[in-house]
Amino acid sequence: MIDEVQMEFKANIDRIMGDIASITGGSITTNRPSYTIADAVARNYFFDIFEELDLSVSVDGAGNIRAAMAGREPELAPVLTGSHIDTVKNGGRFDGLVGTVGALECVRVFKENDYIPKRGVEIVIFSEEEATNFGVTLLGSKLLTGKVTPNELREIISDDGESADSVIRNAGFDPGEFNKKILTQGEVYAMIETHIEQGPILDRRGVSIGAVERIAGMETYRVVFRGVCGHAGATAMADRHDPMIGAAEVILEMKKVAENAESGTAVATVGKITARPGAANIIAREVEFNVDIRDAYDSSVTMLAGNLHILVERIAQKYGLEGESIRIAKSQAVALDREIVDMIQSVSQSLGISCMRVNSGAVHDTGMMAGVSRAGMIFVPSIDGASHCPEEDTKASDIENGVNVLIEIIKRLAEE
Numbered sequence: 001m002i003d004e005v006q007m008e009f010k011a012n013i014d015r016i017m018g019d020i021a022s023i024t025g026g027s028i029t030t031n032r033p034s035y036t037i038a039d040a041v042a043r044n045y046f047f048d049i050f051e052e053l054d055l056s057v058s059v060d061g062a063g064n065i066r067a068a069m070a071g072r073e074p075e076l077a078p079v080l081t082g083s084h085i086d087t088v089k090n091g092g093r094f095d096g097l098v099g100t101v102g103a104l105e106c107v108r109v110f111k112e113n114d115y116i117p118k119r120g121v122e123i124v125i126f127s128e129e130e131a132t133n134f135g136v137t138l139l140g141s142k143l144l145t146g147k148v149t150p151n152e153l154r155e156i157i158s159d160d161g162e163s164a165d166s167v168i169r170n171a172g173f174d175p176g177e178f179n180k181k182i183l184t185q186g187e188v189y190a191m192i193e194t195h196i197e198q199g200p201i202l203d204r205r206g207v208s209i210g211a212v213e214r215i216a217g218m219e220t221y222r223v224v225f226r227g228v229c230g231h232a233g234a235t236a237m238a239d240r241h242d243p244m245i246g247a248a249e250v251i252l253e254m255k256k257v258a259e260n261a262e263s264g265t266a267v268a269t270v271g272k273i274t275a276r277p278g279a280a281n282i283i284a285r286e287v288e289f290n291v292d293i294r295d296a297y298d299s300s301v302t303m304l305a306g307n308l309h310i311l312v313e314r315i316a317q318k319y320g321l322e323g324e325s326i327r328i329a330k331s332q333a334v335a336l337d338r339e340i341v342d343m344i345q346s347v348s349q350s351l352g353i354s355c356m357r358v359n360s361g362a363v364h365d366t367g368m369m370a371g372v373s374r375a376g377m378i379f380v381p382s383i384d385g386a387s388h389c390p391e392e393d394t395k396a397s398d399i400e401n402g403v404n405v406l407i408e409i410i411k412r413l414a415e416e
Contacts, residue, residue, distance in 0.1 A: 119414040
């Protein structure tokens, strides 16, 4: 087995790109929320290949998939690799799929080279990473690791008014399973995720691989201002209690707070806003919007969240409004395994691939897994930093480099 371990395995980029094209239907725009028909079609694509590869497949109460290749010493904790297949609305074709298809390619390469690792290697596909259904990111991995309990799913509500518990059960899964079984320390040896960067750093610097040191923490808030509905033409400006003005002021002030944060990397985003009743000639009665706060350091996220609460209270008083800010999601910043970060750099160097250390402004399921196992992430460039949009793009050569680094990392960890 030593000679086989020292063999250099290579990814088949044509096969990888073919998988991505098959799953996306060749489109550059994707709409594939978890627990939908589109999600089920993508799942079945993977299930068919897992069967061909003779992998042992399990699906848990959130719909998270694990497809296991047995190792030489089955009593050892396995190495996991994968990502997610769900997308944001009108998203791109590479977010998530690079990691899931890359994991599939890793196992394919091992199989076709008759290589059996010491530890088992498992492909993992997480459900509801994107928060598209309920506004809560990483829901599948949070349930798997006990960060969200099954009872809390009854209080997490979709835009259509359905609870997460109901949606998940209607898709054929039983989240109640997590009352008895969540992933604990020691059950997984390591988790490695390959992903597009979703930012511009690697592309701007012409670097092929990012060895991720930290994953940003985030808090998401639902902010609501309630005022007085009125006629857009007949209500004097001085007589208005306009919640839209309150919302606009909070949005602008949060931009300033983020820009002035000591870390220099904090961000605050409002990407969703709803006015009710919602007509061009009516002063709104109510305005609701989400504020997404992120940074690689929890202290910075906490500072921005505190400023948000103060702003909402102050601006509500200023304009005679009712205001509230409610946290609907939270994940802590994560420092990834330093030995794995070093390993990604050294493997990239040995393969002649450029690499630099980076932080992730986006959250990832690997951040949840870092609480129960060693964890690392491999980034590949996003052209012009575009992601969560049809313009999202990554060169096939960069994907190939990323998967080749992944294969070598998995091989090394699986022999430890």
